[in-house]
Amino acid sequence: MNSLILKTTVRFINKLLLLFSVFLLLRGHNEPGGGFVGGLVASTVFILYTLSEGYKEALAYLKVSPFSLIIVGLTTAILSALPSLFLGDAFMKAIWLETRIPIIGKFGTPFVFDLGVYFLVLGITLSIVLSLRKDSE
Amino acid sequence: MLIILSIGIVVAILAPFLVGSLRYSKNEIINFNLNPGIVLSLIPVGMFIFFFSQIPLISSGTIPFESYPWIESLSINLSFRLDGIGLLFSLMITGIGAGIVLYAGNYLNTHEDLGKFYCYLFLFMTAMIGVSVSDNFFAFFLFWELTSISSYLLIGFNHKEDKSRYSALQALLVTGGGGLALFAGFLLLYTTTGISSFSELSIYNGTLSNAVELSAMILFIIGISTKSAQMPFHFWLPAAMAAPTPVSAYLHSATMVKAGVFLAARLNPYFASVEYWSETLMIIGGTTMLIAALMGVTQTDLKRLLAYSTLSVLGMLITLIGMNSYESLTAFGIVVAAHTLYKATLFLVAGSVDHSVHTRDVTQLGALSRIMPFTTTAGALAALSMLGVIPFAGFLAKEFVYESATQFGYNTVLLVFLFFVTNSLLGAIALRTGIGVFWGKKNNISTEHAHESHWQIVVPPLVFGFLGIVLGIFTSGTTAFFNSVSNSLSRSTLLRELHLWHGFTLILLLSIITIVASYFIYTTISKKGTTPLELKFRLLPTALFGSFIEILFKVAGAVTKFFQNGKLRWYISITFLFAIILIGSSLPFSTNALTFTFPIHVTIYEWMLTAAIIVALVIVIQSNSRLTAIAAMGIVGYAIALFFVLYSAPDLALTQFTIETLTVVLFMFAIYKLPKNVTVPDRNTKLRDASIALSIGSIVTLSILFATGSPSVSELEVFYNTRSLVEAYGRNVVNVIIVDFRALDTLGEIIVLAVAALGIVALLQFSKGEQK
Numbered sequence: 001m002n003s004l005i006l007k008t009t010v011r012f013i014n015k016l017l018l019l020f021s022v023f024l025l026l027r028g029h030n031e032p033g034g035g036f037v038g039g040l041v042a043s044t045v046f047i048l049y050t051l052s053e054g055y056k057e058a059l060a061y062l063k064v065s066p067f068s069l070i071i072v073g074l075t076t077a078i079l080s081a082l083p084s085l086f087l088g089d090a091f092m093k094a095i096w097l098e099t100r101i102p103i104i105g106k107f108g109t110p111f112v113f114d115l116g117v118y119f120l121v122l123g124i125t126l127s128i129v130l131s132l133r134k135d136s137e
Numbered sequence: 138m139l140i141i142l143s144i145g146i147v148v149a150i151l152a153p154f155l156v157g158s159l160r161y162s163k164n165e166i167i168n169f170n171l172n173p174g175i176v177l178s179l180i181p182v183g184m185f186i187f188f189f190s191q192i193p194l195i196s197s198g199t200i201p202f203e204s205y206p207w208i209e210s211l212s213i214n215l216s217f218r219l220d221g222i223g224l225l226f227s228l229m230i231t232g233i234g235a236g237i238v239l240y241a242g243n244y245l246n247t248h249e250d251l252g253k254f255y256c257y258l259f260l261f262m263t264a265m266i267g268v269s270v271s272d273n274f275f276a277f278f279l280f281w282e283l284t285s286i287s288s289y290l291l292i293g294f295n296h297k298e299d300k301s302r303y304s305a306l307q308a309l310l311v312t313g314g315g316g317l318a319l320f321a322g323f324l325l326l327y328t329t330t331g332i333s334s335f336s337e338l339s340i341y342n343g344t345l346s347n348a349v350e351l352s353a354m355i356l357f358i359i360g361i362s363t364k365s366a367q368m369p370f371h372f373w374l375p376a377a378m379a380a381p382t383p384v385s386a387y388l389h390s391a392t393m394v395k396a397g398v399f400l401a402a403r404l405n406p407y408f409a410s411v412e413y414w415s416e417t418l419m420i421i422g423g424t425t426m427l428i429a430a431l432m433g434v435t436q437t438d439l440k441r442l443l444a445y446s447t448l449s450v451l452g453m454l455i456t457l458i459g460m461n462s463y464e465s466l467t468a469f470g471i472v473v474a475a476h477t478l479y480k481a482t483l484f485l486v487a488g489s490v491d492h493s494v495h496t497r498d499v500t501q502l503g504a505l506s507r508i509m510p511f512t513t514t515a516g517a518l519a520a521l522s523m524l525g526v527i528p529f530a531g532f533l534a535k536e537f538v539y540e541s542a543t544q545f546g547y548n549t550v551l552l553v554f555l556f557f558v559t560n561s562l563l564g565a566i567a568l569r570t571g572i573g574v575f576w577g578k579k580n581n582i583s584t585e586h587a588h589e590s591h592w593q594i595v596v597p598p599l600v601f602g603f604l605g606i607v608l609g610i611f612t613s614g615t616t617a618f619f620n621s622v623s624n625s626l627s628r629s630t631l632l633r634e635l636h637l638w639h640g641f642t643l644i645l646l647l648s649i650i651t652i653v654a655s656y657f658i659y660t661t662i663s664k665k666g667t668t669p670l671e672l673k674f675r676l677l678p679t680a681l682f683g684s685f686i687e688i689l690f691k692v693a694g695a696v697t698k699f700f701q702n703g704k705l706r707w708y709i710s711i712t713f714l715f716a717i718i719l720i721g722s723s724l725p726f727s728t729n730a731l732t733f734t735f736p737i738h739v740t741i742y743e744w745m746l747t748a749a750i751i752v753a754l755v756i757v758i759q760s761n762s763r764l765t766a767i768a769a770m771g772i773v774g775y776a777i778a779l780f781f782v783l784y785s786a787p788d789l790a791l792t793q794f795t796i797e798t799l800t801v802v803l804f805m806f807a808i809y810k811l812p813k814n815v816t817v818p819d820r821n822t823k824l825r826d827a828s829i830a831l832s833i834g835s836i837v838t839l840s841i842l843f844a845t846g847s848p849s850v851s852e853l854e855v856f857y858n859t860r861s862l863v864e865a866y867g868r869n870v871v872n873v874i875i876v877d878f879r880a881l882d883t884l885g886e887i888i889v890l891a892v893a894a895l896g897i898v899a900l901l902q903f904s905k906g907e908q909k
Binding site (some may be wrong): 024026029030031032033034035036037040041043045047051073074077078081091092094096106108110111113114116117120121123124125127128129130131132133134 | 226535553787791792794796798802803807810865866868869872873875876877880881883884887888890891893894895897898901902
């Protein structure tokens with residue numbers, strides 16, 4: 001697709017959307033949002049980029065392969081389930097830090113889990129979309 | 138014993154690396170080529186020494202016991218118990234195992250998969266030790282299945298040959314099927330009595346109902362007969378000779394096939410008092426030993442000759458357990474020991490001959506005694522033991538077999554006759570395999586390249602062969618040990634002095650006549666030659682098995698073709714149809730009340746959204762263009778998302794909006810791969826699809842109405858609302874449920890998602906590759 005309007009818009013909106021996805025991820029625990037929808041919004045950034053610039057450019061813009069995002073996401077999610085085991089608790093029991101961290105707020109394993117979901121959803125959506133797009137270009 | 142088993146598993150895992158490093162790191166400085174077989178055989182030797190050191194303890198009547206909890210709520214524990222028979226089997230497994238490991242190191246020296254071979258072999262060895270020492274039913278079953286699996290891998294070791302793969306599959310299906318029957322039997326016993334171990338069972342005094350007893354007995358006998366290849370499940374064993382010779386020697390003569398016999402022995406203390414148990418065993422065992430010996434003696438392939446004689450001896454062992462007398466149970470232990478020693482030797486000798494002369498046809502082989510003196514010695518020792526010549530262990534075994542037959546209360550003549558015929562035929566097999574090959578007349582075979590085998594191939598059979606004499610001569614020293622073996626087979630305590638020489642009795646006369654008869658059969662066959670008898674007898678079970686497998690594949694193929702014909706529309710229809718049937722049939726039994734509150738208050742926004750959905754749906758159905766249909770579907774999705782907004786579910790709405798957008802985008806990308814226009818379906822198809830769609834819609838609506846009528850829904854609401862902030866520090870209940878309360882579900886879901894993504898990408902790549 002070769003549209004100047006789209007290209008220009010995407011250039012400006014991309015960073016905002018990415019920021020918005022992180023915002024959704026961070027507020028998820030208290031307000032509507034979370035890792036799943038955050039990951040979906042983040043993936044729209046790259047899908048828009050694919051539409052305006054092309055498949056290869058989008059892959060370069062992403063810098064890592066979608067597959068590694070899936071791996072990172074899944075590993076993060078699984079790792080977040082383990083600390084409780086070392087404390088002698090049940091698998092996946094949530095563990096929270098007492099002190100609050102700036103920007104993130106209350107920090108604990110559920111947040112890490114949500115972060116894993118974010119990356120996983122991003123990776124999955126992009127791996128499907130990009131491999132579909134790869135053929136049509 | 139847990140330590141021994143753990144060592145076995147660890148060695149199995151490390152073996153391939155060891156073989157790899159010994160093979161490929163040619164050390165130039167030391168220039169010493171260490172064969173992996175030598176290193177690895179130290180492990181079973183060590184285990185053998187451990188078990189050997191237990192002999193005095195076990196012989197004195199002590200039974201070491203150890204137990205580790207595993208799944209206690211289901212009575213599944215790793216409990217081990219080393220009694221007489223367990224020790225006998227452990228000694229055989231580790232002792233013969235050591236020889237096999239050493240032997241295979243040279244026999245398969247150049248084979249590329251030697252590492253894998255050792256991995257499977259040690260897995261098998263561990264599993265087999267586990268079978269021998271497990272007391273808990275379920276631990277026993279675990280190891281039992283592991284022997285089937287490792288045996289499958291070993292039989293199919295030459296996996297590039299069709300025949301190997303088929304034989305391996307056949308063995309796995311037969312023994313695995315028997316394993317399932319065994320498991321069912323254990324479960325039946327456990328659920329009806331609460332017994333979960335052999336030691337509890339052997340002293341169990343309660344009564345079982347006839348039905349339970351009979352079904353358990355049938356299930357166990359299926360397990361026993363499949364594993365020990367009793368008729369009519371015998372056919373897999375001769376076929377399993379497709380395995381490399383060390384495997385045949387180890388699994389299919391010395392150890393694994395005896396697992397079934399071992400199970401019969403383990404169950405005997407309780408089941409001996411169960412009606413028909415002993416009779417059934419005697420009938421199955423007796424038939425097998427006679428027919429297998431008849432089929433065996435006419436074979437021409439060394440390994441097949443030995444395979445059938447193994448079948449026959451297994452039948453004899455089953456018969457001895459079935460007889461359940463003072464003498465027969467004593468005979469059992471001695472026959473097991475003697476048979477293991479001579480049969481493993483003969484197999485290894487056969488392998489050595491095959492390795493050297495490259496044929497196993499006994500009608501071709503002959504006059505090898507000068508070329509292969511050590512192999513010849515080993516073969517002769519084993520053959521004499523099998524023939525039952527004094528002072529070999531085989532002589533003792535035969536004496537005891539005859540004694541138990543003559544002392545048996547009823548059908549004495551029949552039993553003696555049966556044993557006599559079987560023993561004579563087995564003796565003839567011994568002469569053909571252990572004597573004829575080496576001293577018989579030389580036939581049209583080139584022995585130019587024949588040579589004595591490597592010491593690693595010659596030493597194990599020589600040692601086993603000599604042990605046959607040692608066991609025979611020092612019989613009286615083993616009295617206590619063999620008594621502890623027979624005591625594990627029975628509730629009553631048996632004490633019996635063992636001597637090699639019983640004096641000039643009727644039994645000795647029988648033994649002598651047997652040897653003469655064997656020689657007579659042997660010379661007749663050598664002169665006239667034979668055609669293998671197996672064809673007539675083997676035909677039925679093998680053919681039945683073959684057609685069973687064929688039908689299984691056909692049915693599976695038809696089912697797959699029906700449900701997965703490659704058309705997405707069909708998949709969706711099938712999924713919906715099943716959902717309709719399953720959910721629809723359960724709805725009438727719902728305990729929840731249907732909650733309808735009339736009049737339903739509908740706002741103007743809701744009317745507008747509904748109208749939008751209906752219009753969009755009409756467009757979807759009427760449209761001839763995919764693009765239009767997809768865009769219209771997007772409208773439906775957005776309208777539903779707006780409904781979520783109206784009902785104050787911002788989380789759902791947010792997600793729904795993004796998902797809808799992405800779905801439309803995905804469709805747009807995918808549309809390049811599809812034909813532009815939709816093919817217009819005919820009237821009937823439309824009607825069918827419409828009715829499926831309407832039904833699934835109504836079913837979903839109804840089930841939601843039923844679900845919201847449940848009181849537990851409001852309880853859950855209260856639960857999550859009150860706990861969310863307090864316990865999980867989150868005000869967004871939906872998110873807290875996803876990442877905290879029900880995080881395990883989410884973990885499962887994201888794993889599924891990841892796998893699905895991999896699948897989709899792989900499919901897309903695949904179709905691309907195909908087009909090229």
